[in-house]
Amino acid sequence: MATPTLAHGDASVPIGVGTWAWGNQFLWGYDPAQDAQLQATFEQAVALGLRFFDTADSYGTGRLQGRSERLLGRFRQALAPEDQQDLLVATKLAPFPWRLGRGGLKRAFEASRARLGGRLERVQLHWSTARYAPWQESPLLDGLADLVNEGLVASLGLSNFGPRRLRQVHGQLQSRGVRLASLQVQCSLLAPRAIEPGGVADVCRELDIQLIAYSPLALGLLARPPGAVAPPAGGVRRLLFARLSPRIHPLLELLAEIARSRQVPQAAVALNWCRSHGAMPIVGLRTVGQAQMAAAASRWSLDGAERQALDAAARGLPVGMPANPFDSD
Numbered sequence: 001m002a003t004p005t006l007a008h009g010d011a012s013v014p015i016g017v018g019t020w021a022w023g024n025q026f027l028w029g030y031d032p033a034q035d036a037q038l039q040a041t042f043e044q045a046v047a048l049g050l051r052f053f054d055t056a057d058s059y060g061t062g063r064l065q066g067r068s069e070r071l072l073g074r075f076r077q078a079l080a081p082e083d084q085q086d087l088l089v090a091t092k093l094a095p096f097p098w099r100l101g102r103g104g105l106k107r108a109f110e111a112s113r114a115r116l117g118g119r120l121e122r123v124q125l126h127w128s129t130a131r132y133a134p135w136q137e138s139p140l141l142d143g144l145a146d147l148v149n150e151g152l153v154a155s156l157g158l159s160n161f162g163p164r165r166l167r168q169v170h171g172q173l174q175s176r177g178v179r180l181a182s183l184q185v186q187c188s189l190l191a192p193r194a195i196e197p198g199g200v201a202d203v204c205r206e207l208d209i210q211l212i213a214y215s216p217l218a219l220g221l222l223a224r225p226p227g228a229v230a231p232p233a234g235g236v237r238r239l240l241f242a243r244l245s246p247r248i249h250p251l252l253e254l255l256a257e258i259a260r261s262r263q264v265p266q267a268a269v270a271l272n273w274c275r276s277h278g279a280m281p282i283v284g285l286r287t288v289g290q291a292q293m294a295a296a297a298s299r300w301s302l303d304g305a306e307r308q309a310l311d312a313a314a315r316g317l318p319v320g321m322p323a324n325p326f327d328s329d
């Protein structure tokens, strides 16, 4: 594994909320019976000051596609009007092969906005098509820029783009007078590529693009105490955890040690490692307790020595999270 940078982050980097699990049966074992608990989680997160919520039009498996957006829209509408105001809900639109041309995402955008109850602050292209259909991407991005210029959505972001393509798209949007607000990529102690030298974090800093870290807990693996035996429910997570856990022991030990000395949950240490590198973690939440943990984590920061020790532990690992296959260069 290459060496992560030791660049300082910003204690003011917030923590956001991810909602992939809200509707996903395959990986996350979603059941509609969980909706009341998810609503309580959402309300707790908002009450404790979490403001950024990430979703996608492809979230929700099978007939539940779009469920995450629907739930988010419903939960937001149930808040008091003043609480609905200052949230930033960001969806991701998938560049499926049949979504083509400048207007190719317009209907998808309208459908997402409707599922979200008419409130959608940011639209993000879910992944780059550079690896398999490079010609598809630019017109789609022009279409998203149109949405911003027409005042239909406040801001525009990307997801799963590498540094070279990020620069290109930034230039394309700049020529349209549209600011690229954010880039979200997988980023955690088990996936530190974004913050390594030459990674997207450098480009984001240079071009003033907000860097968003998805799967900051490596699907929950980084929140598990070293030696935890009970596997999580769900086949794919169970297999991944079983493969990685025995080989990341030194990292888990260090996370647990920092958590003990600070008297905070281990998950909070992993989230704050992202913040220490300037990336806003969007953590998947399913319980009120997890929302409380996330909000509490945003009120303290790692010190330099803790960050450097975690950097070194991540650097020494023989394994990491699988990379997203759509990540462009």
Ligand SMILES: NC(=O)c1ccc[n+]([C@@H]2O[C@H](COP(=O)([O-])OP(=O)(O)OC[C@H]3O[C@@H](n4cnc5c(N)ncnc54)[C@H](OP(=O)(O)O)[C@@H]3O)[C@@H](O)[C@H]2O)c1
Pocket: 017, 018, 019, 020, 021, 054, 055, 092, 126, 159, 160, 184, 185, 213, 214, 215, 216, 217, 218, 219, 220, 221, 223, 224, 232, 265, 267, 268, 282, 283, 284, 285, 286, 289, 290, 293, 294, 324
């Ligand atoms: N752009 C993309 O392509 C992309 C890809 C993946 C994810 N994302 C976004 O990033 C978000 C977050 O990533 P993720 O959901 O993949 O994984 P994650 O945030 O790394 O892990 C989420 C899981 O960690 C566990 N967890 C959370 N808080 C905890 C705590 N305090 N203590 C113990 N365990 C805790 C929970 O597992 P349990 O619920 O089992 O307890 C939770 O479901 C997604 O929801 C999605 O919005 C984007």
